[in-house]
Amino acid sequence: MKTARQLNERILRAMVVRTHLPAEDRERGDVPGWVLITIMTAGLVTALWKFAGPALTGMFSTAIHSVTGG
Template structure:
């Protein structure tokens, strides 16, 4: 009985361990997506700084109720 339990526990451990190893292989892909997203933001912010500021001012004015009607 104990041997069957040990075999089952070992099988579960192996399945869980292999699953973790497979997911770790995709880390470079996520790093690339993150770096590329940061690069896009870094390029777009200087070009759209004024428009983003105006949008933020308008949104805050609408929330606070000081927007011109």
């Protein structure tokens, strides 16, 4: 139980310190995370498009033809 309390105190101290940092220091650590998320999303979309591209193109064409009557 003592270990959990110590962990909670450490987390609380870290949160307090983080909220009292200047804005430029607070935002600094978030950039690599967003870059990683963006790259992973682009990779996921590319991989899905590789396998589902023809089916998606066909569905889109069918939908456009049904709307335009062509």
